[in-house]
Amino acid sequence: MAFLPSINWTAKHIPSVQELAREPLDAVPKSYVCKVADNLVADRCNPSLQVPLVNMASPVNEGESREEELQKLYLACRHGGSFQIMSNGDYEATEHRAVVNESKTAMALRSSSKAAKQTSSVQELARKLLDVAPQNYIRDVADNPVSDCCNPSLKVPLVNMANLVNGGEAQEEELHKLSSACRDWGAFQLINHTVSDELVEEMKKQTRKFYDLPLQEKMRYARTEGGLEGYGQPFENNRNPQWSDMMFLHALPVQDRNLSFWPENPQGFQETIDSYTKQMRKLAVSLLGFMSMATGLKAYKFSEVCEDGILHLRMNYYPPYPQPDQVIGCSPHTDITSISLLLELDDIPGLQIQKDGNWATVKPVPGAVDVIIGHVTEIMSNGIYKAAEHRAVVNESKVRISIICFCYPEENATVEPVQDIVKPDCPARYKSISQPEYFRSYLDEKLESKQQFIDTLKVHGPHGFSQNCT
Numbered sequence: 232m233a234f235l236p237s238i239n240w241t242a243k244h245i246p247s248v249q250e251l252a253r254e255p256l257d258a259v260p261k262s263y264v265c266k267v268a269d270n271l272v273a274d275r276c277n278p279s280l281q282v283p284l285v286n287m288a289s290p291v292n293e294g295e296s297r298e299e300e301l302q303k304l305y306l307a308c309r310h311g312g313s314f315q316i317m318s319n320g321d322y323e324a325t326e327h328r329a330v331v332n333e334s335k336t337a338m339a340l341r342s343s344s345k346a347a348k349q350t351s352s353v354q355e356l357a358r359k360l361l362d363v364a365p366q367n368y369i370r371d372v373a374d375n376p377v378s379d380c381c382n383p384s385l386k387v388p389l390v391n392m393a394n395l396v397n398g399g400e401a402q403e404e405e406l407h408k409l410s411s412a413c414r415d416w417g418a419f420q421l422i423n424h425t426v427s428d429e430l431v432e433e434m435k436k437q438t439r440k441f442y443d444l445p446l447q448e449k450m451r452y453a454r455t456e457g458g459l460e461g462y463g464q465p466f467e468n469n470r471n472p473q474w475s476d477m478m479f480l481h482a483l484p485v486q487d488r489n490l491s492f493w494p495e496n497p498q499g500f501q502e503t504i505d506s507y508t509k510q511m512r513k514l515a516v517s518l519l520g521f522m523s524m525a526t527g528l529k530a531y532k533f534s535e536v537c538e539d540g541i542l543h544l545r546m547n548y549y550p551p552y553p554q555p556d557q558v559i560g561c562s563p564h565t566d567i568t569s570i571s572l573l574l575e576l577d578d579i580p581g582l583q584i585q586k587d588g589n590w591a592t593v594k595p596v597p598g599a600v601d602v603i604i605g606h607v608t609e610i611m612s613n614g615i616y617k618a619a620e621h622r623a624v625v626n627e628s629k630v631r632i633s634i635i636c637f638c639y640p641e642e643n644a645t646v647e648p649v650q651d652i653v654k655p656d657c658p659a660r661y662k663s664i665s666q667p668e669y670f671r672s673y674l675d676e677k678l679e680s681k682q683q684f685i686d687t688l689k690v691h692g693p694h695g696f697s698q699n700c701t
């Protein structure tokens with residue numbers, strides 16, 4: 232397919248040394264041949280030197296041999312052990328290497344204690360449960376998601392897309408509702424949207440099947456060090472890791488895809504993701520158009536920049552946790568998108584929106600898409616619309632899965648307040664920045680505590696940020 236990354240297997244990059252060694256080779260590729268000065272046989276080996284042997288049973292069991300074994304362990308560590316830094320140099324890190332046998336294969340599994348800190352799957356961790364999650368997942372009482380929850384009378388607004396599309400009087404009324412939702416909440420639930428039920432159901436079904444695969448299969452798509460895409464845990468910038476796994480893909484524009492991260496299993500998932508993300512971008516464009524209209528703008532200013540926009544897909548998996556108030560599925564944050572379109576797989580609430588100091592739980596509505604306004608729309612509306620702070624809590628006994636399309640302007644767009652909103656008595660409250668620069672500065676920005684990325688883009692000129700333009 233056109234978007235497969237091109238891999239150039241030169242002599243330097245051999246896909247498998249195991250395979251290479253199977254070939255009847257006269258000589259290995261040149262790049263594998265060591266210099267004479269590094270020759271392993273020439274500086275080989277003092278046969279009288281014996282690596283120390285330590286018997287684990289002795290230091291574990293109390294008793295006479297314990298002291299003796301500990302002494303052996305101490306000497307072994309001093310001369311060729313690890314923990315050089317933690318022991319302040321008392322123990323030494325060992326230089327080591329492995330040589331090759333002339334006729335036999337050798338295998339070794341390396342385990343590094345780094346892996347223990349960061350799990351490769353919270354889903355697996357939750358399966359082994361465990362009366363309590365590892366300590367680093369447990370939150371301070373002050374951040375407790377249940378104790379600071381929730382005002383049940385707060386209800387996230389519902390917007391009916393059919394009324395927006397059909398025009399007439401019903402449209403006027405619905406635009407009014409949409410405007411209030413965007414100004415007062417920065418979020419709403421959208422019913423009668425344009426994405427087909429079959430496609431939505433297929434996307435849900437395949438996502439569930441993907442998470443039901445064995446870990447080993449999911450790990451084929453694992454995020455690589457320093458990368459963004461693939462299967463792994465949420466990017467951490469918080470004190471506690473989040474009780475969730477995720478799959479993150481660059482889905483649109485099509486040329487941004489790296490299909491090596493797109494699951495081939497379950498069968499047909501790639502095609503479903505392709506259709507789903509294209510349909511969701513269409514919905515985003517149409518909805519952003521109505522959101523422009525709802526500010527009183529004649530043209531579809533917010534949507535124009537998204538017609539060929541960027542779309543990132545994230546599928547979140549939140550395992551249950553018996554004390555859901557002790558962990559967090561997704562920490563409070565605002566999205567940096569134009570809008571985020573979120574699908575909940577089952578009737579299991581988890582998403583919460585911050586409203587006037589309270590958290591409001593979004594109750595899943597069959598067939599609805601949850602819409603969350605992000606920083607780009609806040610900027611383009613010059614602050615009339617607000618990016619919603621939101622988070623996800625975990626259910627005590629049931630798995631929760633959500634699928635989110637993060638929709639952004641296209642690559643060559645400029646993120647700035649739209650001209651028709653900026654007026655002499657309502658100057659621009661945000662800086663103008665190109666879309667690529669916007670992403671770059673988001674990833675680079677070192678934010679102070681409580682500061683959000685959008686704060687770095689606010690204009691604090693003579694007119695100040697306090698101007699009220701609404």
Ligand SMILES: O=C(O)CCC(=O)C(=O)O
Binds near residue numbers: 547561566573581621
């Ligand atoms: O899963 C959810 O309900 C929210 C997830 C979310 O906000 C995100 O992934 O940005």
Ligand SMILES: [Fe+2]
Binds near residue numbers: 564565566571621
């Ligand atoms: Fe979010």
